Amino acid sequence: MTEAMGKPQRIVVWTRRLIVMGLAAALSACATVVPQGTPGAAGPQPVRPTQVTPPKIDAGIPQDVSRQRVALLVPLSGSNAGVGQSLANATQLAVLDSRSDRLRITSYDTNQGAAAAAQKALADGNKLILGPLLADDVRAVAPIARRAGVPVITFSNDSAVAGNGTYLLGYSPGQSIARVVDYARSKGMTNFAGLVPNGLYGDRASTAFLRAVEQAGGQVLSLQTYDRAPGALTGAINRLAKNAPYQAVLVADSGSVAATAVPILRKNGGGNAEILGTELWNSESAITSAPALTGAWFASVSDSLYRQYAAKYRARFGTAPYRLSSLGYDAVLLTVRIMRDWAIGAPFPEARLRDAGGFAGIDGAFRFGRDGVAERALEVQEIRPGATVTVSPAPTGFAGQ
Numbered sequence: 001m002t003e004a005m006g007k008p009q010r011i012v013v014w015t016r017r018l019i020v021m022g023l024a025a026a027l028s029a030c031a032t033v034v035p036q037g038t039p040g041a042a043g044p045q046p047v048r049p050t051q052v053t054p055p056k057i058d059a060g061i062p063q064d065v066s067r068q069r070v071a072l073l074v075p076l077s078g079s080n081a082g083v084g085q086s087l088a089n090a091t092q093l094a095v096l097d098s099r100s101d102r103l104r105i106t107s108y109d110t111n112q113g114a115a116a117a118a119q120k121a122l123a124d125g126n127k128l129i130l131g132p133l134l135a136d137d138v139r140a141v142a143p144i145a146r147r148a149g150v151p152v153i154t155f156s157n158d159s160a161v162a163g164n165g166t167y168l169l170g171y172s173p174g175q176s177i178a179r180v181v182d183y184a185r186s187k188g189m190t191n192f193a194g195l196v197p198n199g200l201y202g203d204r205a206s207t208a209f210l211r212a213v214e215q216a217g218g219q220v221l222s223l224q225t226y227d228r229a230p231g232a233l234t235g236a237i238n239r240l241a242k243n244a245p246y247q248a249v250l251v252a253d254s255g256s257v258a259a260t261a262v263p264i265l266r267k268n269g270g271g272n273a274e275i276l277g278t279e280l281w282n283s284e285s286a287i288t289s290a291p292a293l294t295g296a297w298f299a300s301v302s303d304s305l306y307r308q309y310a311a312k313y314r315a316r317f318g319t320a321p322y323r324l325s326s327l328g329y330d331a332v333l334l335t336v337r338i339m340r341d342w343a344i345g346a347p348f349p350e351a352r353l354r355d356a357g358g359f360a361g362i363d364g365a366f367r368f369g370r371d372g373v374a375e376r377a378l379e380v381q382e383i384r385p386g387a388t389v390t391v392s393p394a395p396t397g398f399a400g401q
Helices: 002-033 081-098 114-123 135-148 173-186 200-216 232-241 255-270 279-283 285-289 304-317 323-341 350-354
Strands: 068-074 103-109 128-130 152-154 166-168 191-197 219-226 248-251 274-276 297-300 359-361 364-368 374-376 379-384 387-392
Touching: 068 081, 068 114, 068 323, 081 103, 081 304, 081 323, 103 114, 103 323, 114 135, 128 323, 135 152, 135 166, 173 200, 173 248, 173 274, 173 279, 173 297, 173 379, 191 200, 191 232, 200 219, 219 232, 232 255, 248 255, 255 274, 255 279, 255 285, 274 297, 279 297, 279 323, 285 379, 285 387, 304 323, 323 350, 323 359, 350 364
Parallel strands: 068 103, 068 128, 128 152, 152 166, 191 219, 191 248, 248 274
Antiparallel strands: 297 379, 359 364, 364 374, 379 387
16 A cells, blocks of 8 residues: 555656756757857846945044044053053043043053053054153153154153153253252352252252252252161261251252251251252142241242142042142143144144243143253242242243243
């Protein structure tokens, strides 16, 4: 029974196969009958598929056609992350305050490698670099930026890194020392002495101090150095006493070190000598609560506008800013001012940084000299219990302007 039912099925299958084979043969025969080139005999021509070019995808941050690209290179991790983040916050606040809709600032972490951060910033299309903070990072970034034709405005205070497309916005200790020496000289002081720490900052301070006293018409009776070892400061003060009496003594170190040194100075030949400090003191609020420093002088940028800035910063970010963060704010104000001569996507107009008239910011007036170092209008402050008082206001202009 099963066998009988299977035979008709096989006949149907074979019949279908024969029909298909027949149709294939017929079509093949038709294709060979008509010779190529016969008029009116050509069939439909094959249509080549249209090739669709995929959209180009650029690596990195998309290019901005409506805003200028500016890179901020600061430490956002590691031991200096607090300062770096405060600088980043300050640039954000400055963009908001200036209401600039043509500026886009992107932050890059130098703690992960300053050279790598610069290369990434340039690959992303940034035409100006703000930062870095540390001198060693500037040395790594500057040649990379120079090859790309991108200027660098650094927050370092080491004047040795300035020049060749790198501009120093940080506070120069040499200018601070020269200003306070000039003020002391105006008060009749001619005999000076100095205490400076060993190291790069001390070396620069020593050179600036000797030059400033000479130019002011005074004389340095003694200049002693010390390291951070126990008793080293006392030893330097004892050596200083051999050249007493001097009328003013510069302590080119932090306010806390000066507060330690002054009582020892008073007991070892210092008598009533005037104590002079540097720009480092401006970032230390504790100096006003150190009785030993009452009456001391130091030169720095003005704090009048900074206090307003600090209040606004605290309201927005919920914490107090680092004193150095005003450099980030002023760097943005400087950029915004120059943007009227800076077409979108064009190289930054570096020549504008050397405007003789200078610029104004939170820290007062400044201008870049031929060496790329910001010359600042500084005031002299005197330390009083609980406050500092301006005893010589900052000049309103620059000599030779």
